[in-house]
Amino acid sequence: MRFKNKVGIITGSSRGIGRATAIELCKQGAKVVLNGRSQGQLLKTRDELLTMGFDVIALQGDATSVVDCEYVVEETIKAYGQLDFLVNNGSSTMNESFEKIEPDTFHDVFCSNSLGAVLPTMAALPYLKQSKGSVLFISSLAGLHGMPSASAYSAGKMALTGFWQSLKIELSHTGIHFGICYLGFTENDAEKRMLTADGTLVPVPKRPAYLIKSQKQVAQLIAKSIYYRKSRRVISTVGKLTAFMFRFCPRLAMYLMIKSQRREEKRGGFAKIEIGKRKIKTI
Numbered sequence: 708m709r710f711k712n713k714v715g716i717i718t719g720s721s722r723g724i725g726r727a728t729a730i731e732l733c734k735q736g737a738k739v740v741l742n743g744r745s746q747g748q749l750l751k752t753r754d755e756l757l758t759m760g761f762d763v764i765a766l767q768g769d770a771t772s773v774v775d776c777e778y779v780v781e782e783t784i785k786a787y788g789q790l791d792f793l794v795n796n797g798s799s800t801m802n803e804s805f806e807k808i809e810p811d812t813f814h815d816v817f818c819s820n821s822l823g824a825v826l827p828t829m830a831a832l833p834y835l836k837q838s839k840g841s842v843l844f845i846s847s848l849a850g851l852h853g854m855p856s857a858s859a860y861s862a863g864k865m866a867l868t869g870f871w872q873s874l875k876i877e878l879s880h881t882g883i884h885f886g887i888c889y890l891g892f893t894e895n896d897a898e899k900r901m902l903t904a905d906g907t908l909v910p911v912p913k914r915p916a917y918l919i920k921s922q923k924q925v926a927q928l929i930a931k932s933i934y935y936r937k938s939r940r941v942i943s944t945v946g947k948l949t950a951f952m953f954r955f956c957p958r959l960a961m962y963l964m965i966k967s968q969r970r971e972e973k974r975g976g977f978a979k980i981e982i983g984k985r986k987i988k989t990i
């Protein structure tokens with residue numbers, strides 16, 4: 708029960724890794740505030756976790772909206788009276804070349820991965836100072852090196868690194884822990900969608916099983932990062948290898964990346980099945 712009597716907000720915890728992290732932290736005793744933009748999915752997850760016997764509440768909100776972030780933090784304090792950790796996990800992802808992507812779609816993906824972590828942190832800071840709590844940023848291999856067909860996602864995730872480093876130095880006197888986890892390929896929910904050029908949502912392509920970590924494994928490592936107040940963690944063997952290659956043999960690493968991208972293009976890229984259009988909602 709490492710998180711007994713601790714209260715935390717996990718942005719984007721209505722599904723996927725955020726939801727798995729909420730379950731893991733609740734199992735270890737935490738009270739968790741679930742969050743996401745779509746109410747139906749959020750309430751479904753809340754009910755599921757309540758049925759498991761966990762102490763959770765659900766607060767709908769967009770992590771890129773100042774008003775929503777303030778609402779989520781204030782309601783957390785009203786409900787539990789304290790805040791001990793914030794996991795900046797909510798994110799939209801993409802699969803489109805920079806030449807085709809529309810400005811609005813680039814803006815959405817970039818903002819959800821950068822501002823979507825800045826604004827919750829800003830709102831939570833006064834309470835995290837009181838508790839000397841934790842802020843954990845969920846990044847990706849795209850935050851270690853730019854990935855093809857993911858320019859806005861990579862730019863957003865890299866912005867997180869700069870933000871995390873600035874806060875670590877600037878707010879070192881506060882006693883708050885600022886950590887970052889760079890995740891590699893992780894099991895996706897069947898419903899997970901990504902954006903193409905014009906904001907069309909498409910299913911996420913399948914990845915080779917040997918490269919994938921389960922959501923539970925990743926959630927356990929995220930929980931450990933908060934508990935042990937880890938500064939930086941790369942949760943992927945491929946990620947560690949990529950980081951090593953780009954550091955010590957950058958030209959070879961870039962050559963291999965370009966080769967793999969060309970191979971993907973020859974195969975026709977990922978299947979693009981239209982599911983629906985992007986819907987931006989400010990609450």
Ligand SMILES: NC(=O)c1ccc[n+]([C@@H]2O[C@H](COP(=O)([O-])OP(=O)(O)OC[C@H]3O[C@@H](n4cnc5c(N)ncnc54)[C@H](OP(=O)(O)O)[C@@H]3O)[C@@H](O)[C@H]2O)c1
Binds near residue numbers: 823
């Ligand atoms: N899956 C992987 O292989 C992988 C690899 C590397 C890094 N990551 C990172 O891990 C994190 C979770 O990924 P995932 O695969 O679990 O994604 P996911 O299944 O698509 O879940 C994303 C969650 O974020 C919420 N969300 C999206 N935009 C939001 C916003 N603006 N405000 C509040 N909530 C928002 C979504 O709910 P709504 O849409 O209802 O808002 C959902 O709950 C992300 O930061 C991602 O970049 C994942």
